[in-house]
Amino acid sequence: MKIVTVAGSRAEAEAVSQVSRRIRESHEEVFVFCPPVDDLPAEALWGDGLGLARPRHQWVVRAETPARRAADLMVRLERVVRRERPDVVLVQGGGEAAMAGAVVAAQLHFASAHLEAGLRAPQVCAQDDVHRRVADRLASFRFCATAAGAETLQREGLGDGVHVVGDAAWDALETAQAQAPERAATLQELGLAEGGYYLAVVWLPEREHGAEKLAAWLTALEGLSLPVALLLHPRARLVMHEREITLPTGVDVLKPLGLSEMLVVEAGAKAIVTDAPAVQREAIFVGTACVAVGEPAWPEAGGARGAAPAEMAAALEAVPGPEGDNQPFGDGRASERVVEILSGGTTPAEPQETQD
C-alpha cells in the first residue's frame, strides 16, 4: 500500500505523526509538508521523537489569502499525486491543505482519507470549517476522533466510510510525553517557575484584522497576578513584528517549542489561555486548566472554558482546576486502527507488491 500524507502545518504534522510512523512500518509513505511559514527549526519537528520521516516534499506555501494558498497547494499536490499514484491521499484537520488534498484526490479519482472528520467548529475558525466540510464530503475514509463526529456526519448524510477510531493527535501526545525532557530543568532553562506563570498561546486563525486582535490579546494579558509566557503562532509573530507592537510588562515571548517541550511548559503553567484547538487538547492531556478564547474547540471533552476576548483575563484568574473527561479522545490506539482500516480497505496498486 502506498500513501501520500499531507500535513499543512506543524500542528498537522504532529497530529498525523503516529499514523505516519505506523504506515512506514509496513507500507510506503510519501510525506508532504507544506506549512505557510518556514520559521520553525527543523529539529523541533523531525528530531522531537515523534518518529516523523523527513518529508519527501517540503514547500513553504504562503498564505496572503486562504484562497490563494489553497490554489497553490492544489496545483503542487496534483503533481505529486499524479506521479506517485497512491492508494490513498491522507489529510488531517481543517487547513487549506486538507481541502486541497481531498479535492485533488477526487479530481484524479484517487481515494482520500480525512483524519478528524466530523468536527464542526465554525466559531473557532470559520475558514477552517469550510475546508473540513469539503474534505469530509470528498473523503472515502472518514476517521472520526469521537462518536459525536460520527453523529454529525450521519446527520449530514455522510454515513458511509465513517470509522470512529479515537484521536490520532492524542497518540502523538502520548508519544511526546514519553520523550519529554526533565521538567524542572526545562522550566529553569526557559526562566519559568513551576505553577508560577500563565501560558498564552496566540494563533489568530482568521487572517483579517490581525494587528487589532493581537493588541486586544496583549491588553488583556497586562497586569495579571502572575507573569505570562507568550507563544505566538508565526503569523501572530509576523503581525507583531510588522506593526511594531510592543509587549506589556509581565509578558515575555517564548522561543518556538517542540511538542515534548511544549507539554512540559503546559504542565508547569498555572493555567493556559489560547485560541488554538491543538493547545486546548494538550491542556486536557496534561491536566492544566485552560481558557478558550472564543469557543472551546472540544466541548465534548469538557476541558476548556470559553471566554470572549475582553473577558479572558478575568476567566484566566478565576479558572479552577481542570475537570476534563478525556475519554472522547480515545485510548491512544487511534493511529493503529487508522492504518489497519486503510490497509484492509484498499487494494494495493500492484498485486505482486510485497510488504517490507
Place this chain on the structure above:
Amino acid sequence: MALAGNPQVTMIVGSGRDLIRATPLYRALRARGQVGLSLVLTGHERDADLASWYFRGLAPPQPDGLLEPGGGTRTERTARILAACETFLRHRPTDLVVLQGASDAILSCAVVCKQQGLAVAHLEAGLRSPGRATDSAVCEVVDDLSDCWSAPWPQAAAALAEEGHPPERILDCGNLMVDTLAAYREAAEAVSWEGLEQGEEYGVMAIGGSPILDNPINLRKMAQAAEALAEDVRLVCPLGPDARRRLEMWNLKEALEGAGDILLPDAKGFLDTFGLVGRALFVITDSGDLQDQASFLDVPCVTVAESTDRLITLERGTNVVVGRDAAALVGECEAVLEGRRRRSDLPAEWDGQAAGRIAHALEDAARRAAEKRRGTR
C-alpha cells in the same frame, strides 16, 4: 444598476448552459428591482461570446465579470478560479452570492464565498446520481457549503433535507430550466436542419460527454447502435468538433457514414437542438440538458450514462438509463418505434413561472444576509 440601500446579489454561473438556465431568474430579479444585481460567468472569453453559435436566437444577458480558468489540468483550472473569484469578490460588496451549476469552477466559487463569510444560494441544488458519481459529488459539496437551495424537483428537495439542511431554506419553487424551455418553445418549433423536411420522422442521437467520447470501446458501441437503428428509422446525429475528431481517430466515421438512413450534421446551439429534439421520435443522449428538454416535450429519452441526477425524468417515465449497453439502447428505441411507450403529463410546478417564485425567496435571503452583515460590522 445597483440601487442604494438595496441588498447586493452577485450571480455566478458556471458555463454557457448554466447561463441559459439562470437567465429567467436574472431577468426576474432585475425586473423586480429589489436588489442590486451583477452577473459573473466562469469560462473562457470565447465561451462568454454571447453572440456565438451556442446562443443563437437567445440574447442572454451580458455578464459584468468573467472568471477565466485558463488552460492546463482540471485541478489547475479549479485553482485559478479560486484565486480569480477571491479577487473579484474582494472588490465587489456582496450580500448574497447565487451559484448556478455544479462544475469545478462553481465549487471553487462556493469555497471562496464561505472563506469570506458570504451567504450562498445554490440553484439547481440537490441533484444526486445513484452511486455518487463524481459530478454529483461536486454538487454535494456546493450544497454543503450553501445557505439556501433551489431544488428543481421534489426528489432534489428530499435529498437536501436528508443531508441535514434546514427545510425552511430549501426552495421547492420548480425547475428554472422549464421557464427557458417554455419561453422558447415556439421559436424552437421554427428551426430547420438541413436534410430534414417538415413532418419527417426521425430519431436523434446526441452524445458529447467525455466518458463516451474519450473511450474508444464506448464510442464504438454507440456507433454500432446507431448503425443498427439507422436500418429502421432515419437517425440524426449532430456531431460537435470533439465527437467528429474521435470518430475519425478511431476509424468509426466511415462505417457510420455508410450506415442506412443516417444524417451527421454539425452540432448547433441550444435553440436549434431544442427544436430538433421537439420533433424527434426519440432522443439518445448523455446530456442533462437534452434529458430535461425531452422530458418537458414528452419525447422518449434513452440516457447512455451509468446514472442520471435528473430523477424526475425517470419517475415520469420519459427517460430510461441504459449505461453503455448498445443492445439495451437499441431495444428501448425499437420499443418506441413499435408504439410501446409511456406518456405523461407535465408536473404542475413546470408552469414556466419558477423564476418569479425563486426571485421572491432570494430577495428575502439577500435582505436577511445584508442585515446580518450590517449587524456584525
